[in-house]
Amino acid sequence: MFSHNGKISVSQVKILLILQMFNTGILLLPKTAAHIVGREGYVLPIIALVFGVAYVYGIVGLTEHFKGETLVEFTPKIVPKGIAFIIIWAFAIKLIITAGLELRMFAEMISRVMLPKTPLAVILLSMLLVSAYLVKSGIEATARMAEVLIYFIFIPLIIVILFIVFKADYKQLMPFFQVQPLAIGKGAFLISLSFMPIEFMLMLTGLMEKPEKAKRATLVALVIMSVIEVIVILVTFVGIGVEESKRQLWPVITLMQSAQFLGAFVENQEILMMTCWVFSIFMYVSSGIYFVSLIGSRVCQFKRENVFVLPIIPLLFFVAMLPRNLAQVYLYYMNFQYYMGVWFLLPIPLILLIITRIKKVGGKYE
């Protein structure tokens, strides 16, 4: 039987990571790619994989030393308690800010496409409360939810993409090989930040049934995500054009608007396609709330993981409401990702890993 042991399977980890990476950032991806390298932007996710693999090796390389432990438990073993305390809470604050900004971006998108007259606060709070409802049931329920949502997210998306690719203008991609290597490097780094949810592995590895398979699971999720990103960029470029992708704030939504379904019963199908992102953002926000709550519970050594779920909601709401308008959210979101996003992806895990190896703390798996 399936017991309440708070552990999740390898396939659940893969699905969770894929859904977490498939967030609002994907809607902006073609714009970023078009800005940096133009029509060959679709190669960026493939190059970004190199950065992604480095992140995986940094993070999972570190967690591999501490079986069944999360960042909260193993950091004090590596560095002095004061520094460990700062690292742990910095991570929690980072998660709150990222989830908050992600949520605000999402609310702006919902406001634009679905509910132009509804106050943002209502959209934000409703999503936060529904996320909290899931999170209070623990990581097992969250992982099972992810396994169900993946159908709701990707099946409609595949259908839409199929409709688009048959009517696309492939000349948009030509001529090939016109791009500067430096731009590709910079672009790949920026795109690699869309893999940010890999940092969840700092907590998630400790909750896995088979933590020894964490690296493989993360790499598989990473490769799948890169392929999805390549497809999304390619389809957007051939669907609405590279220049339009640069100009539009949400090029993927414009792409959905442009799709014409033969004999379809619905019009303005981009609204229907929002389903994918509502579900995906839900998973991201839920994970954000869950991990911050887990950090709080473990630091305070509470038995229950969901004690901090409700107190986190006002914090996330505050962060989400902080930017004044859409332009400011976009700016905050991009800047935060660019300057702060990478810290827990590579530098901090790498430093901790080096210290771990020097001090020879933790036992590596067989």
Place this chain on the structure above:
Amino acid sequence: MPKEATKNIISNEDNYHDKNNKINIQLSKDLAVNIQNIELLFKNCMDVVKRQVDIGKDFPFKIYGVYVDGMINRDILEHFFLGRIIDYKNLQASVEREGTTPSQLIMQHFSATFDIKETDSMDAMVNAVLSGDSAIFIDHSEKGLIISNRAWPNRGVGEPTDENVVRGPKDAFTETIRFNTVLIRRRIRDTKLKVKMMSYGIRSRTDVAIMYVEDIVKPELLEEVMRRLNKYEIDAIYDSGYIEQLVEDSWKSPFPQTQATERPDKVASSLLEGKVAIIVDNSPFVIVVPTTLNAFYQASEDYYQRWQIMSFTRILRYIVSFLAFALPGLYVALLNFQPAMLPTPFAISIAASRAGITFSTVVEILIMELTFELFREAGIRIPGAIGHVIGLVGGIVIGQAAVDANIISPMIIIIISFTAICSFAIPDYSLTSAFRLIRYLFIALSAVLGLYGFLLAMLIILAHLSSLESFKIPYLAPYNIMSENKFNDLKDTLLRFPTFMQTRRPIFARENQRTRLRLKIERVQQDVPPGSNSATTNDNHAADDKERGE
């Protein structure tokens, strides 16, 4: 009367019932004491027949029989028990010669019925009487006899009323527990099919049978079922619905977490999948645990007809069940918030049909939903012949009048009627009831936040279902644990794969007992020497599983 014996006489009926309402005294060797106790226990119970009889002609030996009038088969008692012994000459001499007790002698030499047993417990004797057996107290014996000759009124085995099939067995469970266990036993002629009996309810002492296949059921599941059954003490249960609510995982959920069925074939197939059946006396519905959402979409008929048509029906059931809870909410969301999603001619047509309607769409939907619930409830309560009229009056007369009076639009009538038909296409009534309830969540959130609210309602329900379990099995299995059991459980979900492909039992069964079908011819050719019989034993099954690397 011996001094020791008088201690056993009860002065007050309340004094010898313990807190669980069990009679905590033993039988006395002195028949007079036992008679006094029985008289006191059954004081003012005029339906209980009590009689002392002398058996043996020359040297009479006293026995005292008790039974409830109308609950026993008197032929067995009178012809096959009393008739054979009453004229015997000297029972005492036979007892001394055989070196045995009177009760053993009667049981072994004079009773012409197999189902007779000894007991020294007054509680067992009284319980047997109340259950429809006959109790015989014997003088000079500390043990009494219980003759199983129940013959209470029953309506026999009928046809299922809620789970009809076009093709397949037509028998259904009834209110008599023994009939129900027989209906299952007839389908699984295996000694490993076990029946554990227990009584439930301090006062009702209702018989409850727990059935399982010993080598297929997971021991931890059986343990959990027993633990939950023994968790509460209740005064009485009148239907399996009581047990269902006492053993379920989450009382807050509107979704059924056990499967109640009136079909013996469904229970038999569930037992062979490693599930446990709980049969309650006086209830024609047998509970099967654990269950999953997917199980509610599986009808018995799915396995008796061709897989293509039944797979199509399955998909249809999933679609209509979505519509059953989502359609009114979706209509509210689209009409109030996202009318641009509707094709223009259709949107114009709806707008035209709503011209002159006083109420908002939400109020319209709620009026119709509640009216429909009223019709449904009235239809059940009103006597049969008039009940049909209610449908006509409600559906045609009131509906048409409401449209003419501009209270509701024709589109609402279509939406609500279609939703109702969809909800009746779901094979399980409990699931339909859950959908009836969550429909209002969808309407409420869609009314406030449009399609976004509708999606939030979907998330709430999915989050709820993801966290829900039935006896520690995820409720959404196998959809959210696909890789378990090597993806085999998916062969009986949205699509019903052909029977020959369904080779493995689902996750409920023990891991070494997952094979349920294999090619017999192939095995005969490979393993069995020509001329010898091919044995299909469980050892072979286990070997198969071993070969598969389990």
